[in-house]
Amino acid sequence: MGIYFGTDGIRGIYGEELSPSLAYKTGNSLSRFCKNKKVLIGKDSRSTGDILTLSLSSGLLNNGVDVIDVGLCPTPCIAYLTKKLGFDFGVMISASHNPPEYNGIKIFDKDGYKINEEFENQIERKIMFELSTDYKNIGKYKYSPRLINKYIESIVDISSSLENLKIVVDCANGASTKVAKKVFKNLNSNCFYSGMQKNGLKINEKCGALHIENLKKLVKKHNADIGFAFDGDADRIMVCDENGKTVDGDEILYLLSKYLPEKCPNLVGTTLTNKALEDALAKNHIKLIRADVGDKYVIEIMKNKNILLGGEPSGHIIVKSHSTTGDGVLTAVMLANILNKSEKKLSKLIDYTPYPQENKNVAVVDKFRILNSSKLTKEILKLQQKFKDEGRVLVRASGTEQKIRIMCEHKDKEIAKNSAIKLEKIVEEINNQM
Numbered sequence: 001m002g003i004y005f006g007t008d009g010i011r012g013i014y015g016e017e018l019s020p021s022l023a024y025k026t027g028n029s030l031s032r033f034c035k036n037k038k039v040l041i042g043k044d045s046r047s048t049g050d051i052l053t054l055s056l057s058s059g060l061l062n063n064g065v066d067v068i069d070v071g072l073c074p075t076p077c078i079a080y081l082t083k084k085l086g087f088d089f090g091v092m093i094s095a096s097h098n099p100p101e102y103n104g105i106k107i108f109d110k111d112g113y114k115i116n117e118e119f120e121n122q123i124e125r126k127i128m129f130e131l132s133t134d135y136k137n138i139g140k141y142k143y144s145p146r147l148i149n150k151y152i153e154s155i156v157d158i159s160s161s162l163e164n165l166k167i168v169v170d171c172a173n174g175a176s177t178k179v180a181k182k183v184f185k186n187l188n189s190n191c192f193y194s195g196m197q198k199n200g201l202k203i204n205e206k207c208g209a210l211h212i213e214n215l216k217k218l219v220k221k222h223n224a225d226i227g228f229a230f231d232g233d234a235d236r237i238m239v240c241d242e243n244g245k246t247v248d249g250d251e252i253l254y255l256l257s258k259y260l261p262e263k264c265p266n267l268v269g270t271t272l273t274n275k276a277l278e279d280a281l282a283k284n285h286i287k288l289i290r291a292d293v294g295d296k297y298v299i300e301i302m303k304n305k306n307i308l309l310g311g312e313p314s315g316h317i318i319v320k321s322h323s324t325t326g327d328g329v330l331t332a333v334m335l336a337n338i339l340n341k342s343e344k345k346l347s348k349l350i351d352y353t354p355y356p357q358e359n360k361n362v363a364v365v366d367k368f369r370i371l372n373s374s375k376l377t378k379e380i381l382k383l384q385q386k387f388k389d390e391g392r393v394l395v396r397a398s399g400t401e402q403k404i405r406i407m408c409e410h411k412d413k414e415i416a417k418n419s420a421i422k423l424e425k426i427v428e429e430i431n432n433q434m
Contacts, residue, residue, distance in 0.1 A: 004127065005120040007294050007399035011095050011104035014048040018103055020055035022127075026105055027059025027091075029126040033119075034088040037139065038066045040081055042073040043093035044175035044233045046200040048103045052093045056105065061139035062132045069143045072198065074175045074234035075106060076327035077151040083112035083324065084150065094175065094233040097210050100203050112324035113303070114296045152182050158322065159333045162189035165340055168218045168227040169332070172208025173197040176234035180329050189336070192222050195229075204231065209238040209315050209328070216244035226339055226346050230328040235295070236315035237328035239335065241346035249313040250277040251350050252331065256309055257286055259338045262321060268301050268310030270294075271394055275409060280352035294399065295326050355391060356413035358420035360406040364431045367397040367404055373430050376423070383408070383419050391416065395423060 004010050010026065012018040030039070039060055043049035049072075057067040065088075070081070075092045082090030088110055095102035107115045107123075115123075167184065171177045173195045184191045194214060195207040207214055209231040219227040219240055227240040239247035250273055257264045267286055269277065270293050278288040289307070291297040295316035302310045302320055311317040316326035323330055339346055364370050376395065383393045391410030398405055406423045410416040 003124055005117070005124065008096065008296065009104050009106040009114070011098065011102060013101050014052075014103050018052070018105075020051050023052045023055035023105065024059040025127045025130070026123065027056035028063055028130050029059070029123045030089060030091075030107065031060045031063035031065045032126055032131060033122070034060075034065050036086065036088050037064060038068065038087050040068050040070065040078060040085070040087040040090040041093070042070045042078045042091075044095075044200075045072060045173060045177070045198045045203050046093075046095070046100060046103050046232075049093050049200065052103055052105070056091060056093070057141055061141060062130075063139070064133040064137045065139045067139060067141045068147070069141065070147050071143065071145045072175060072178060073148050073151070074179055074230075074327070074329060076235055076323055076325050076330065077148055077179065079108045079112040079325045080151050080154060080323065081147055082108050082110065085147070086110070092233065096233045097204055097208075097231040097236065100201050100205065108325070113299060114325065116296075116300075148179065152179060152186070154322075155183050155330050155333055156186045159187050159337055160340070162187040162336050162340055165226065165336055166190045166222060166224045167336065168192045168194065168215060168222060168224045170194045170207055170212070170215045170218075170227070170229040171196055171234075172204050172230055172232050173200075173202045174204065174208065174230065174232035174234065176230045176329055179234070180230070180332075183329055183333065187333070187336075192218060192224065194218055208232065209236045212238050212240060212246060216240050216246075220244050226336065228328070228332040228335075231315070234328040235326040237317060237331045238315050239332075239346075243347055245347065247346065247350065249311050249315045249317060250274045250354065252315070252317055252335065253277065253309065253311050254280060254352065255338055255349060256317070256319065256334065257281065258284065259342075260309065260319070260334075262308055264307075264309050266305065266307045268298050268307050270298060270312050271396070272313050272407060274313065274354045274357065275392055276352055276354045293396070299325065355409045355411055356416045357407060357409045358416045360420050360424040361398070362404045362406065362424055362427045362431070364402055364404055364427065365434050367402055369434070370404055370427055370430050371395065371397050375430060376426055379423060379426055383423075393419065393423075
């Protein structure tokens with residue numbers, strides 16, 4: 001991570017870590033790496049999206065780069081169109097699952113992949129040194145929301161009619177509000193929608209992938225077959241079955257690995273992927289490869305090893321034959337097709353039980369000093385020896401906050417819970433001594 005770039009682009013509270021000035025400088029710096037002098041840009045529904053879009057665009061325009069702005073759209077739409085239409089880069093103005101006061105800048109390369117840390121560092125090195133061209137060569141700005149239809153068509157084209165399904169969709173008052181409705185309408189599905197406000201002040205607020213309680217209630221109310229909830233920029237998805245039970249990213253990966261037409265000898269998860277999924281995949285002769293937490297690390301391994309399928313428990317699902325980043329709407333359509341063709345209830349399609357997990361997030365003064373503490377290390381090793389093959393222990397530093405994240409997973413729920421509490425107390429003791 002650099003000065004401005006974190007685990008997923010530039011992100012922060014508007015007016016504090018992120019400002020129009022920084023957006024302008026980022027656009028101006030990015031302009032120096034443009035060969036074809038054209039960049040695509042989109043945004044989610046946040047109230048600060050317009051000013052950051054225009055600020056970043058100004059930085060590009062001032063150094064002779066043309067900007068095509070498609071407006072409100074999901075993050076994977078930008079990744080898809082960047083590659084398909086030959087842009088130098090695609091930029092998404094979004095803070096993903098964060099609250100409304102946050103915003104961010106995600107950058108995709110010409111192939112539709114998030115730029116790597118090395119390139120982020122190159123942008124940062126040039127961010128303070130402005131370049132501009134003369135008035136004759138200033139770039140052109142064009143607002144072209146119709147381009148989003150190409151992304152919608154790409155999803156509709158892989159699906160059969162979903163007219164036999166009753167579906168609930170929660171768009172988190174975010175980027176998918178227009179796209180999801182058009183996709184499911186084109187597929188003739190019987191849909192009920194929630195989280196459809198676009199004013200940006202309620203994005204991710206008690207709705208969407210991080211708060212699926214509302215989705216569960218609506219699925220039961222409408223007697224639906226399945227429910228989908230996206231996050232603010234729709235690169236993540238959470239699902240619930242006909243009984244209102246949560247289906248997380250691990251279980252989504254399991255279904256896709258079984259029912260996709262392409263063979264998946266390997267699948268990429270993360271250090272947070274439940275061991276029960278690893279065991280279930282092994283029974284189907286599929287090897288789980290673990291990446292660090294973060295969809296860009298999952299995608300990196302998928303690219304390097306040419307693996308079709310990968311994702312995270314949080315709902316970033318990547319099907320490389322169709323997308324270069326997590327895509328909530330695409331994943332929803334794929335799952336709906338699996339359900340439709342199987343003629344079974346979703347609850348009957350998932351035939352493994354995840355190990356109970358206990359997660360703790362502890363605010364600390366210095367996360368790296370605590371993580372390297374001998375006292376904490378000894379306790380982690382002791383628990384790992386105790387768990388053996390029946391569970392896992394993971395203690396890591398948060399990539400975005402001053403927090404230590406603790407995950408204990410075990411076949412026995414009480415063992416997982418008590419172990420996590422014990423580690424939490426140790427972290428708090430060490431922190432209080434600083």
